[in-house]
Amino acid sequence: MSPLTLTLLAAAWAEDPPEPSAEAVVEAPRPAQSASDRRFDRAALDTLTGRSTDELLRGMPGLHMSAHGGQGKAYQYYLRGFDTVHGAGLAVRVEGAPLNEISNVHGQGYLDLHLIPMSLVRTLTVSPGLARPEEGDLAVAGSATMDLGLEREGLTVTVGGGTDRTGLVTLGHRPLGAAPGSFLLAEVQGGEGVGESRAHRHLRGAAGVEREVQGRTLRGMILAHDGVFESPGVLTEADLAAGEVGFYDAYPGSGGGRSRRALGVLRLSRVEADRRRQWTAYAAARGLSLHQNFTGALYDPALGDGASQTHHALTGGLRVEGQRRAALPIDAGAELRLDGLRQAEDHADLAGEPLDRRFEAEAGVVNLGAWLAAPLHPLPWLLIAPGLRADALGYAVRAAVEGGVRVDDPQTALAWAPVLSPKLTLTASPTDTLRLFTTAGRGFRSPEARGLTEGDGDGDSERAPVTQVQSAELGASFDPLPWLGLRAASYATFVSNELMFDHTAGRFLSGGPTRRLGLDAALLLRPTPHLGLDLELSLCDGKLRGAETPLPYAPRALVAARLWSMRLPIGATAQLSAGARLWWMGPRPLPGGFASQPTGAIDLTLRVDRGDLSLDLDLDNVLGQEWRDGEFMYASRWDLNAAPSELAARHITAGAPRAARLSLTWRR
């Protein structure tokens, strides 16, 4: 079934007439509210290129991801004019549990998907733009949801390796007759990588159970991950041009880390003729240590500028949501999330050994949210869904070390903030082939606890500075022919005060008003149900309104072309799923009036299923280009014999080299 058809079906669910339907809908996807929404089932996911679950998010129109930390650290995400850094603007849930880490020491909303084995992802729904009322904190540039499970019953063994000096072994089991959510999976993945400082090792374990209990669906899942990885960091363009370093080299002490995480989710769903209810409880434990050095020995000529960060957190939450399609249709829900964390940052030497402590704090963060939406059909072809979300954020932060100074008598700073986020969605389907979308709303991004230690500590609460984002979008999806689909979404996003956290100074900065105007457009060709060509264009003009300067780092033009085949029959017994993705990103503005180079690559994935065997071939960077994953302008000092320079130099992080990975899967 093609994604196009799935999208139409999804939209059709949203068009249920006010009269109750006798047909129950199980696990129905949430209806699209934007022409840029995409949904991928397992078959479609097999056509997406990528080395990890994180990279599946590239299916989101307009998203650019940068893996400057190698394979183990969270990616850096850029979407709709936002540099979300490591996820503070892109909210992702798995099985209803939030994956973004609140107040992670490395960055707010740290989004690390290394926890999730790729083979376990069953559906992925991506939604660029301001999200629905059921999405709260961090969903200002986009959101995504994932459901997990093993597609096939029985025992599955996958063994693979690649020219990138990596290997993979996955063991999976889904009992016969059991639902996809009942499974066991263990995975070892890692290797040396191509180039220096790219070694990584990931251990993943997952277990799930899915049962029908008295008309309710119960899904329970545990995911665990232990990853150790090196990070190649940055290289200067000058050193590359002079031949001092190779494109896939790394400066000494570039960094690495260890990431450990466990997530447990319990989900109870009940779907009836005219209503749907879901309860989700989740708990997560996190241990993260990172060391990095992006400037060499500029600020500390003797010992180096390394930094070592540690973060430990416990997260728990409860989420209740329901949809009713009776006389008064209502979508409503509530969520409580609690985070307790302990974090520190040290100055480290060139070998990554901690020297002196710069920052150390403990914090407790609570987010209580509730939402209400009323999807109304004043006319059969018109859906109007006004919605409102309210959140209350609370922080208790105690810093034992700040600015390198140990606090004699640490006080607990309290901060809180109420947030109101109205939303409005209009969907019009005047014909069977045309759908028009209008959405407007407000989203928010909470501040990291680390910046709230300026409270007076006497028990009085300070107000936590929340970034509020207002956005409006107009879009259309037009499918004039069975094999042709057109998508277009134009949006305008306004932030009255763009807040940034300056990690060096340990304080929030007020960037002033910003605006982002953009367009996502796509041409979807489906000559057959098994073949397709998606052409996507994303343009965005983001500006600081006071100075009228472009917003740095956010991509302004992104073009992607994806040729795919989904379970294309080959002969009588085999099927081919394949995807070829070509992408190109235009120059991005960099701070100081500089600009990055355009960049791009071509990746391929190919899967042949025949009976109990599958063969997967992935080709990264087919043309072998030295493409720039990230580009930055700042001063650094990597030659310890040279005087410290204060002149901004161009630094790059290398994109994935050309590599081929082959894996064989056997099922019994």
Next chain:
Amino acid sequence: MPRSSPFLCAMLLLGCAVDDRLALTVPVTALALDDATLRPAEGVSLTLTTAQITLADLRLEAPAAMSWRPRLLPVVYAHPGHDLAGGVAGELLGEWTLDLLGDDLVLGEALCYEGPLATARLSLLPTPALRLAGLANVDGVERPFSLTLSPDQEITGLPLEAELSAASPPGGLRLSVDLNHGLSFIDWRTSDTDADGTFTEADGATLNTALFGLTSTPTWRLTLE
């Protein structure tokens, strides 16, 4: 640094509307003195026999702005030691010993970025940084003088207002030293306090006045050709 393809730009109007600051190099020359005879004060004439200065690390600065939110006025921090100039827009790193009585010295090529300049700064290294010697004629009376100074500080705020463009790079940057100004704060009539037969920085307050003058911003001049 390559610009975007015009063809692609024609198709992707918004995406390519991003300017980049190109890099350029500017040759830097330190000028020797035209005349070994100085007249730093009324009734004082100096004939130099030694004039050596050790310089390091020339930096050209853009107009001051507050980080990524540019403000229109130059700013300094209201605290000694926190005076904030603009970001460094050009740099020539190195150490050079300049014989002011010899020939002009080519210091090298400064790597710069396009855009406005406002000020510059350079360092004097304590190796010693300044060695001046010769014969002083004060009110008709001659005596030898020798100044050996190690200020170990930066000369800051050298005026250098210009707009650099890679399309039309300047011919060069010239650094000159006005020793008449630099030595004008010294009281050349101070007696030979330590009675060593030579007027040196150890006599009276000469160390302070010599350092003050030789590190004074107007003593140093930068001009773009």
Next chain:
Amino acid sequence: MIFSRSTVLLAIAFGLPACGGGEWVVTTWGEAYIEEGIPAADFADGCSVTFDSFTVQLQDIALLDGAGGDAGVLDGGFLVELTEPGPLTLGRVTAPATLYDAARARIAPLDDAPSVAVAGAITCGDTTVGFDWRFSTDTTYVCEPEGLTLPRGGEDTTELTVHGDHLFYDGLESPDAQVRAEAIVAADGDLDGLVTQTELDAVPIAPLGYTVGQYSEVTTLGQHVEHLTRTLMHVDGEGHCQVNL
């Protein structure tokens, strides 16, 4: 009916956050150095200072938004006597509820009153001299308060801190500047026990070992002290302020 009610409620919800702001409260304080004096332990040359009067003329006080514009302006000028126990509240103004990282204040003459006026006594060893100085410097500070978030319907406070010891720094640009006063005491040329600004202007700065950095127009002790009146302000204690030249 449902539709119209929903529309009205939604319009209210969209509009709500745009209404109302928070109150920015501005205080000023000279801290112990001005209220009680600067002890000898805090002088590099063992001198000490007490102030009988330390007035500053504050005006043009504003909260700056992220684009550098005025988000809230405290009207009027404030002649403040900092020897009075503080902090002293100057006023409050409503501004949009959000985080702010910049505030402006100006110390300048107003209505023929000097911008800064200080009087007191300096003791170095066995010598004590009085001083009574008035300055007309006009200085606009852009300060960087931390953690300043105005909540809707609530308030937050910024303290404009005046550091009295800045008048005695021996360098205008050096991060290693020391607090000294011996040269000021020695400037009492007529030995009347009072150091006047005229006497300070008669002392060339070059022989003192003081540094002026890029401010080469400063050649006398009087000009040096006058320049230092342009460095008096900090924010919330030790927070930085930048000076617009």
